[in-house]
Amino acid sequence: MADVAAVVKENSISLVQNHGSLRRGGLDGAARIAQHYKFALSTGFDRFPSANAVIIVEDDLLFSPDFYEYLTSVAPILDADSSTFVVSAWNDNGFHGKVLEPYAIRRTEFFPGLGWILTRKLYKSELEEKWPHEHWDHWLRSPETHQNRESIYPQV
Secondary structure (H helix, E strand, O other): OHHHHHHHHHOOOOOOOOOOHHHOOOOOHHHHHHHHHHHHHHHHHHHOOOOOEEEEEOOOOOOOOOHHHHHHHHOHHHHHOOOEEEEEOOOOOOOOOOOOOOOOEEEEOOOOOOEEEEEHHHHHHHHHHHOOOOOHHHHHHOHHHHOOOEEEEEOO
């Protein structure tokens, strides 16, 4: 944790830590992760009330050089098209030799996760109150949650 605090101090940003029930016993890993995601999302939207969306990145994702540019270029679709759910930067099959159109984007009902954009409107009006106690990613993949809306993801 000292390394994180040092980076925060060096970059003059504020450190927000979840000191809630995550450290207490009795919770399995899936429950701790789900609770932490809810804490992080709620805190992010509450601390930055003018933010229309947040970018969520899992700690083991390797960024492409155009990661941010891709997300910010595609994100307006979320406001313009009610059949969309989130924008993801991850494609499980986006490997060399498997991609026919490197600049194409696709749609899927399967939530890809890893690096994605979630809008304030979707989180605050639908997801926050119903956020699950475990397996948050499986919950986002359920038809009851995504309501047949699709995730946008890159072919590459």
